[in-house]
Amino acid sequence: MCESIRIVCALCRVGIYALYRRLCCKGPSPVRPNFSILCIGLENAGKSSILSCLSGDDLHKIEPTIGFSIKAVLFEDCILEVKELGGGDKVRPYWDRYYQVFQGIIFVIAGDDSDEKLNVAREELLKAARHHQLKGLPLLILVSHQDKEGAKTAEEMMTFLQLGTEMENRQFLIKGCSIHNKEELSQIFAQFNEILQKNLDHDIELRKNSPQHSGNRL
Template identity: 40%
Template sequence: MAEHIQLSIALCRIAVYTCFRRLCCKGPPSPRPEYDVVCIGLSGAGKTSLISRLCSEGLDGIVPTAGFSIKAVALPNAVLHIKELGGADNIKKYWSRYYQGSQGVIFVLDSTVSDEEMKACRSELHLALQHPQLCTLPFLILANHQDSPAARSVPEIKKYFELEPLARGKRWILEGSSINSMEAVRESFIRLIGLLEEKELQSVRI
């Protein structure tokens, strides 16, 4: 019962945030387009740290996200409103409740985890890629902690996750990432924005 109450409160917070953002934009339009993106991944993948650094925030006191958080990441070509969902088991089962309204997906994985955890991560990514509300959206997949000697390489992860056959016909990017190489992370996010713009243009033509 408590989980359902927390979920209802969380969904209300998302609705209030979305309405507030729309109602408060009565001035001149933003010079940059804005996109709503959902960020998912198992606990410990590094989602919160990467997003915090993109927002130029410090890392002191960062704790795993309980529920969700929303942050605006300003990049040269757009502003991403990133809805980060916690990766704990008691939260993960409700991920799909937060997908509505998303225009893109960021999936972060820890490249250094055990084979068993990597298998669980692959399962979650496959579920996301095939979910009715996400399957047509652009994906940015970040293989995080690439600065660790224990990290699997990006080509290895691409092969293990079977991304070529599974994601054929979809718009997706797989990149390595590290909290110590934020310029490369920004470039990955800028590439995602390119995919979002392509999808928007295609929707306009249709």
């Protein structure tokens, strides 16, 4: 019962947050572009730990995410406003209720999970990637827990998940990582951020060349 109440409360926060964004976020664009990113994955995959590592937070004070949480991750060239969704069995059926306007997706998979759990992760990954609100968005797959013995590498995970045909027409990266190597994590996100920036530049160029902006003046 307590878990159900938490989920309901989290769903209510979705509407409040969307309203806040609509009413309060209409100011001029920041110097650094701000990208809205969705972060998902099964429970205990390491989503919160990865985001906290990048933000320089205390890794000993991380609690499991119930519903969703929002964290701004600052980089030199951009800001990622990351909405992280809880990955528990009772939360995943509600994931699509959180899907709004995003510029990219982060999916975290624990490299040391059992094959059974990895198969569940694969199903959830494909379901999200094919969703009409997320289809075509740049995708970063993080294979976490690389410091754990027996953890699958990014290459091994790619083979296990059999994502070849699914990712043919999509911008995506699959990288192994560990929260104990912040430098490597930063390098991974530098590559992901570059994709986001190029997409933004492309969209800006398209708007400049659209008929609305290129009409003749009287």
